[in-house]
Amino acid sequence: MAKELTKREDNYSQWYNELVIKADLAENSAVRGCMVIKPYGYAIWEKMQAALDKMFKDTGHQNAYFPLFIPKSFFSREASHVEGFAKECAVVTHYRLKADPNGKGVIIDEDSKLEEELIVRPTSETIIWDTYRNWIQSYRDLPILVNQWANVVRWEMRTRLFLRTAEFLWQEGHTAHATEKEAVEEARKMLEVYADFAENWLALPVLKGVKTINERFAGAVDTYCIEALMQDGKALQAGTSHFLGQNFAKAFDVKYLTKENKQEFVWATSWGVSTRLMGALVMAHSDDNGLVLPPKLAPIQVVIVPIYKNEEQLAAISERVLKIKKSIEAKGISVKYDDRDTYKPGWKFAEYELKGVPLRLAIGPRDLEEGTIEVARRDTLEKSTYQQIDIENKVEHLLEAIQKNLYQKALTFRDDLTYKVDTWEEFKHAIDNKGGFVLAHWDGTTDTELKIKEETKATIRTIPLNNPQETGKCIYTGKPSTQRVVFAKAY
């Protein structure tokens, strides 16, 4: 089954689409652009959620829940926000159906037309800031550090599982602060949290930086982002954290009384990551045999497959395996023992390779006699024979080694695909050839940025934090520039 997977070098895009389906992560639904996240895919998402949720709480945030629907007029309050978000969205216009007098089905009851249409939230700044107005009176009520886990809808025309779907799951943090400094610090802190999560859980190195005006979130003063590189040389924005200034406080009239007894507008941030990270995870590490999951996010970290010819052998193997399983589980490692007799070992091997299980142990009658066990690593596909003694510690160390190796491999890949270029010809060649991150001088104007995008499809992914300053000339206009920025084609 796994063997039918398209190879990455033949058609990377098709490889991705097939893999998401074949590994049982997600599938398309009867509703255009909306996906079904299958149990195996959802189990990975739950692990991501748990890790992120803990990081949010450790940095002082609490969860809350705000309405799915937003009154249409709310979007018009913040001028640039409406441009960015109130266009492609699901609009609720009625609240009742009735039996169709001409047939068997149901039709809209025109009497149930809403006075004001409701928008299914594409992001929640507006409804949340409308709520914060009542929560905030004085400096004593600040900061508000709230996060929400929710579904959102953006009516995308071209959708791809996880990467771009009409409905997706995400978290959105929305914080309120007394000072600009504190809000900027919060936005940057959450960027660090995202980078930490990407590197230590997804095993994905990321560039941390700020977006250009053109790529900024609609309503933000500054958008910070983490950018990762996929195996096809395209960049993927893996998370964003926005410093919103006082834009939403002004739009929704949220003021607080300072210690000095003055009324001031409140400062804001928002930050989010979504099920898009599932797409990043798949594209960053997986290979032509299937998924490769970092151990920290794998729903099954170790699978044990018995090799046997008859019931008697299976019974003897199972007895030993259950002890081994228990000893590994005592380390907090998830282990599946697949003793189904409806499938052959070879089929199971391929299945768990496809599903990205980090470690596969196999044990047969000879292993029983010799006290050995076969261990196969998913990341390197290496097989080794180990003594059963102390196997739980060996497994623990191997999982740590796999987690590190995946990160290191992705880092090396990214470094190999990061270029400095100084001329337009070099730039075009780099972008069109292998892709990757291209560091080049830019004159700082949106006009140039858009022209470069039009000609090459490359966008400025980010201006890195602590970016080295150097004089140079814009690769497109030749005008003076003070720093290189990061270009790439992107998802």
Next chain:
Amino acid sequence: MAKELTKREDNYSQWYNELVIKADLAENSAVRGCMVIKPYGYAIWEKMQAALDKMFKDTGHQNAYFPLFIPKSFFSREASHVEGFAKECAVVTHYRLKADPNGKGVIIDEDSKLEEELIVRPTSETIIWDTYRNWIQSYRDLPILVNQWANVVRWEMRTRLFLRTAEFLWQEGHTAHATEKEAVEEARKMLEVYADFAENWLALPVLKGVKTINERFAGAVDTYCIEALMQDGKALQAGTSHFLGQNFAKAFDVKYLTKENKQEFVWATSWGVSTRLMGALVMAHSDDNGLVLPPKLAPIQVVIVPIYKNEEQLAAISERVLKIKKSIEAKGISVKYDDRDTYKPGWKFAEYELKGVPLRLAIGPRDLEEGTIEVARRDTLEKSTYQQIDIENKVEHLLEAIQKNLYQKALTFRDDLTYKVDTWEEFKHAIDNKGGFVLAHWDGTTDTELKIKEETKATIRTIPLNNPQETGKCIYTGKPSTQRVVFAKAY
């Protein structure tokens, strides 16, 4: 602040509404019928989710996620389902807005009208069974044991925070089975899980039983339920588990190949509990001073308040408290030390009473000298002075005692408010007087059930599992009956 709360006996309904707001559990939003769940309320819901999620996983279920939107035509496929659910719902008709040429806002772009309207899910049987058709080919694919945590929307005209809101949060389990027997067992097993959760976490005794045809879920063959009694003598349905027969399999053409190589329709269940449980929690235990939370669901289980006159005293107290806090936390108990100097101890006492924190510890200079600490129980409002030595074990035992006491108190309350009546006069008197569960004979017809409801507002809450069989006469028609059923006015 807590003291402004309306008393239960003066106006129970107003007491509830005020308490939900004042204790920072939830509030109404700008969108009619949709609530904002505030951080403190959401923290309780998270504890409920975590406990239930573990119970679902321990019984072999996995989580998944299905689309928010359901094509309108799906509802017409199952005849009784459409009657129950496709009426009061949010209908998405368009997917784009555009700038209003006559003004500043945005208006619907009529070019974006959907060919088929989408319904915001009121429950997901239809979209899920449309999906299961592709997941199920043979008996090897069964059972499917899937749960979803999601938001749903039912356009309720009269809403109350948690009890009845247009949007609410819930979990919905949807399982598929090869045989009727297995599906019935699943529906009953999940009823037991809900009852276990209600009794051991919510500290809420529940009646387990089956609904009458009239009260059945739209599309179910049998609806099992747990019913709890609130302090005002009204019943609250706290969870339902449905045996759906082959209704949805037939509506969505979901068949499987049996071991005997025959095509058969699949058997189904669905089961759910929602944020309504938050309402049950508040109404079951709380008092005129505020919330009373069972320790197992309290976000803060223990609060420590320092009593001091100057900075020096506070420093000495804090040093001791931090050690005590650590020793209690080492037991897995959540402790908050409230050393804010902006509020007096009396204000803090009222605040944590309002918020339902199960145990409050207070410590002053004299306690420091004498090695004592004051301990106040939220459930009984008793105060005692304990030696600080071994306080972590005392606290642990007290929390267990509070959890048990709340359950026992609710059980005694329910028993005291459960009556057997044999005549129509007795019945009306019981229902109108104090409310409660009224056990009475009924002739088994929907007609009689509806007439009783019309005259008294009482409904048949459930026919208990393992209900004693006895001959009697219907209190309304005098016709013969074989068992008593449970009547009550209900939320």
